[in-house]
Amino acid sequence: MKQLVLLAVLVMVAQAVFAGEKVVIDNKGGVADAAKSIHAGKEKPVTKRAEKGNVVFEDDFSEGIGNWTVEQWDDKVKVECKDGKMRVKTQSKLQGVMIWCNKLFLPKDFIFEFDVTPLSESGFVLLFFCTQGPKGEDILTEKFFKKPANTEGWENCLFYKYVKTNINGYHSSYRRNRSATCNFRKHAGHHLMARQKFKELIEKNKAHHVTLYKKGGHIKLTVGGLVVMDYTDDGTKGGAVVWTGGRIGFRQVYDSDGMYDNIKLTELKQEGNKDEE
DSSP: OOOHHHHHHHHHHHHHHHHOEEEOOOOTTTTEEEHHHHHHOOOBBBOOOOOOOEEEEEOSTOOOSEEEEEESSSSSSEEEEETEEEEEEEEEEEEEEEEOOOOOOOOOOEEEEEEEOOSSSOOEEEEEEEEEEETTTTTTTTHHHHHOOOOOOOOSSSHHHHHHOEEEEEEEEEETTTTTTTEOOOOTEEEEEEEEEEOOOOTTSSSSEEEEEEEETEEEEEEEEEEEEEEEEOOSSSSSSSOOOOEEEEEEEEEEEEEEEEEEEEEOOOTTTTGGG
């Protein structure tokens, strides 16, 4: 009888392994579902993808912040390289700061990663990406980068420059003062595409690894290993065009203080390429 039980267990294990499932044998000779036993009642962790790609840009700020263009409209902002990281402090209730990567344009499909360490309880931090002019122009050229002389129809505010005009792209917040929510918006038009509530605030004085994944219209943002935004822009909301290319940059505003480090941009390979086979 014991031999038959053992044989049945071995068959179940073999079937699970063949299906790609994780299994463990408990101390009673049975089969336990490892995923259920570990993650029961907890937020679902990120499932690691075996995406193939080439790293096209990295920055650990060991040589300063020359790869980044700081855009500010007041003197209540300080951006510097400190202790091998980019430190950003703002005390601006209106303008804040935009910090754009000036090294290259975003690939069509990519993974953008970085570490962020909030040093203040408060602070509003966002990530802008695929940001470009109405005809795909570079926003860092003088035409778009300079402060507009005429702001009729929108407040004289740096943020509104990117959300109230004809500049296209996306942005997502991932730390909103004491509000544990993430807003994902599409421009031009400031369309709210999705809103996700966190279970808890992003802790200060602790490094959090942030990953932005974009493939086609599929956009996923993870913070500290947990998915905080997962949305597919299929062109039915906020305009028919799914934005690609453009610039990527950080935004901070209000009373905020934080450190950024270990930037990495990976271009994902297109499906069907020979070098993927």
